[in-house]
Structure formats: C-alpha cells, structure tokens
Amino acid sequence: MKERLQEIFSHYKGKENELIPILQEVQSEFGYIPEEAMKDIAQFLHIPRGRVYSVATFYAQFRLKPIGRNHIMVCRGTACHVRGATKILEELEKILNIKEGETTPDMEFSLETVACIGACGVGPNIVINKNTFGRMNTRILPDILSSCSKSFGGKADD
Ligand code: FES
Numbered sequence: 001m002k003e004r005l006q007e008i009f010s011h012y013k014g015k016e017n018e019l020i021p022i023l024q025e026v027q028s029e030f031g032y033i034p035e036e037a038m039k040d041i042a043q044f045l046h047i048p049r050g051r052v053y054s055v056a057t058f059y060a061q062f063r064l065k066p067i068g069r070n071h072i073m074v075c076r077g078t079a080c081h082v083r084g085a086t087k088i089l090e091e092l093e094k095i096l097n098i099k100e101g102e103t104t105p106d107m108e109f110s111l112e113t114v115a116c117i118g119a120c121g122v123g124p125n126i127v128i129n130k131n132t133f134g135r136m137n138t139r140i141l142p143d144i145l146s147s148c149s150k151s152f153g154g155k156a157d158d
Contacts, residue, residue: 004029005037009044016045019055023062032063068103068110070148073127077116080123084137088124089113091138095145108149 008025012018019041026037033056042049056062074080074089089111093099096109103110119125122134128148 001030001034001036002040005040009040012044014044014046016047019045019047019052020059023052023056027062030066032066035064065103066107068107070109070145071112071129072109073112073114073117074100075115075117075119075123075125075127076113077120077123079116079120080125083124085124087138088126088136088141091141092126095141109145 005026008022008029011025012022022041022045023033026041027033030037038052038056039049042052045052056064072092074085074092076085076089089100092111096104096111098104098109098111100111100113114127117125117127117132119132119134124136125132125134126136126144127133128144133144
C-alpha cells in the first residue's frame with residue numbers, strides 16, 4: 001500500500017487544498033479510503049489526521065470500508081422509484097441477505113443506491129460494476145447475479 005500511496009502523492013505538492021483530489025485518487029486505487037492511507041495523507045499534507053477523517057466522512061462519495069467484488073447500485077431516482085426500484089432493492093437485500101450500504105461477508109457483493117443515472121426511459125435500473133441493466137424486475141435478478149458471481153452459480157471468474 002505504501003508504494004501505491006507514494007505513487008499517488010508524487011502527483012501532488014503536499015498542499016492542504018489537494019486533500020479531496022488525493023482522497024479521490026486513493027479511493028479509485030483501493031476502492032475505498034483505508035485507515036492507514038488517511039494517516040499517510042495527513043502526514044503528506046501536514047494536517048491533523050482528524051481533518052482527513054472528517055472530510056472523508058463528510059462527503060458521500062468517499063467510502064471508508066472496502067466494497068465487494070461486485071458493486072451493485074440500485075437507482076433511487078424518481079422515475080425508477082415510480083417503476084418499482086424499491087421492490088428491486090428489497091429483493092436484492094433478501095437474496096444477498098444484506099442491507100443497503102452493506103457488503104456480503106464473502107466480499108462478493110456490495111449493495112448501494114445511487115441518484116438518477118440518466119437512463120430514466122428504461123428504468124428501473126441497476127448498475128453492476130459499471131454495467132447498466134435496465135427494465136429490471138425481480139424475476140431476472142438471480143440470473144443477473146449468477147452472471148456476476150460463482151457464489152450464484154455463475155462463471156464470472158472462470
Ligand atoms: S431515475 Fe433512474 S435513471 Fe433516472
């Protein structure tokens with residue numbers, strides 16, 4: 001981790017106003033902001049660790065826990081909501097046995113909601129690992145999950 005952080009820091013001058021772009025780059029690299037990285041960021045920017053932590057927790061874009069190999073986001077925009085996004089979310093919570101914002105213990109799936117993704121016409125939509133699935137219904141969810149993960153009988157890692 002140290003080496004990857006040093007590589008990220010090499011793009012910056014060590015000024016406090018670089019905190020958010022550094023956090024964004026760290027999250028892009030690791031998928032979340034590890035505790036250890038916050039310590040190193042604070043040292044690099046010569047600011048208290050608490051400042052890094054408070055910024056990382058203030059902005060919803062930053063994640064402080066690792067996400068699963070398959071990152072599922074259910075659109076909670078109005079159009080998708082009207083077309084049944086809540087049922088999709090509830091079904092995913094049931095199938096995966098986790099709540100929104102959580103990750104399965106095997107780190108296979110994380111489940112989150114997201115604001116409108118701009119594909120309202122084909123909602124309700126879910127996004128899995130940056131792939132959008134439109135016209136979603138609860139019947140096809142198991143097949144979609146299978147296509148992502150062996151833990152649902154899929155071949156994703158073959
Ligand atoms: S509300 Fe879901 S894509 Fe716009």
